[in-house]
Amino acid sequence: MLTYPQAATMVERALAHARDNGFPPMTVAVLGAGGRLISFGREDGSSLLRERIARGKAHGALNMGVGSRSLAGRAKSHPDFVNALVALADGDLVPVPGGVLVRDVDENIVGAVGVSGHQPDNDEDCAIQAIRACDLRPDPGA
Known part of the structure; x- marks a missing residue:
């Protein structure tokens, strides 16, 4: 189980x-395995849609059980399938890198x-880097 202190550290x-x-203002969403938001951070100047994008990357990874880098690859090779997934997820699936699964030992x-x-990279x-800071294993997909 991912704890609030771990999630806050990740943000x-x-x-x-x-x-x-030196990146521009960023937005970070940390979700538990059940898809619930545990911790969130949005820097001043980060555009409004970034919240939904960050959550969509994380939700997509959880919903499909693969990091969003894998979803990006599937979007290129099977665009109709991924478009159907986005529709099924009510838009809460963003198939580009930046959604990373958190795995335990x-x-x-x-x-x-x-x-x-x-x-995205x-x-x-x-x-x-956020996941590694908590001694957990990041799984961005292939």
């Missing part, structure tokens, strides 16, 4: 990583981190 670490790298999915604000890197 802070993701934002710190973004600041260390036994490889169980305990949550997901979604980050939005920069290029950089969003994903913020999420990975």
Whole structure:
């Protein structure tokens, strides 16, 4: 189970990583394995839609059991299928990198981190650094 202190640390670490790298204002959502929001951070100046994007990246990863990088690959090879998934999820599935599953030491999915604000690869890197800060395993997908 992902705890609030872990989730709060993930938000802070993701934002710190973004600041260390000079990224624009970022938004971070940390969800538990059941898809509920545990912790959230939105920096001043982050655009309004970033909240839904960050949550959508994390929800998509949880809903499909793969990091959103894998969903991005599927969107390229099977666009109709991924469009159907987005519709089934009522838009709460964003198939681009930046939604990273959180796995425990036994490889169980305990949550997901979604980050939005920069290029997808950089969003994903913020999420990975955040998860590692809690000694958990990031799974961004392949």
